[in-house]
Amino acid sequence: MERRTIGAGALEVGAVGLGCMPMSWAYSGSRQRGDESLRAVHRALDAGSSLLDTADMYGPFTNELLVGRVLKERREDAFVSTKVGLLVGEQHIVANGRPGYVKRACDASLRRLQTDVIDLYQLHRADPEVPVEETWGAMAELVRAGKVRALGLCAVGARGGRRSGGLYDGTIRQLRRVQQVFPVSAVEAELSVWSPEALDTLLPWCDARGVGFLAAMPLGNGFLTGTLTPGQGFEPDDMRARHPRFTAEMMAANQPIVAGLRRVAARHGAAVTAAQVALAWVLGQGRHVIPVPGAKRERWVTENAAAAGLRLTSQDLTEVAELPAARGSWE
DSSP, X not given: OOEEEETTTTXXXXXXXXXXXXXXXXXXXXXXXXXXXXXXXXXXXXXXXXXXXXXXTTTTTHHHHHHHXXXXXXXXXXXXXXXXXXXXXXXXXXXXXXXXXXXXXXXXXXXXHTOSOEEEEEEOSOOTTSOHHHHHHHHHHHHHTTSEEEEEEEOOOOTTSOOOTTTTHHHHHHHHHHXXXXXXXXXXXXXXXXXXXXXXXXXXXXXXTTOEEEEESTTGGGGGGTOOOTTOOOOTTSGGGGOXXXXXXXXXXXXXXXXXXXXXXXXXXXXXXXXXXXXXXXXXXXXXXEEEOBOOXXXXXXXXXXXXXXXXXXXXXXXXXXXXXXXXXXX
């Protein structure tokens, strides 16, 4: 697989990563199976998808434990990214950016991941009660201590709400502040055919500074794969059950997006899928862009990894650009 670099330190990863969250968090709990997920992670590494993206809050904690079982055997094959800054309660999630907590959380993540160093440590959310410089400073100390190789920031956007200009203005202000403390190697934010807002300001900011861009949800939470049926319903613990684009009405209204991706895929051969076109589009947005599709089955991991070899033509890109904008139930 093609390799891409993250940050000024030129950390190399496979062009397509693996989002591990669906294996134990935010998607249908009844379909989460540990052994199947372990095989999926191994398959990703076999295919060259070396970037494994997790977080201490996923589960909470169980996702890091799962990834750790693979890292124990194959640490040299993997580039592990995990996150800090969010605490999960029974009915709520709160931010904690206190320096002492950040250091304790890092040590706990290292134990769960069964490794002595985290390749990319990301601030999941800034704590409104703690200056972000203080949190970032504690994370920088972890780099100097050899526990972390590089730092990243998860972007704050209006997820699931009405899209408008300046969506990532707050994130860019945070980035400017923390850059004065320690270099940012990567930013993780949503980017896909149906959520392209990061192209306006956030991705250009990263590209101008050689900052890696981890494209979260590049398959639109599964919608762009074309495998979901309008009206199929979602389990109560599945975040799509509350997402404005996943009502039966909106899933039906957004089908032309999937149909367009399928038309492009058909020009490249019967084996090419809509999901691979969606990932190839993300890959084409910049040399430092790494899509991180979530998956928990070997089949999808294999399909996603193969997208790294798909090259879209100018005709393909024009057709994708002309697809209708995604609609949500708030519109």
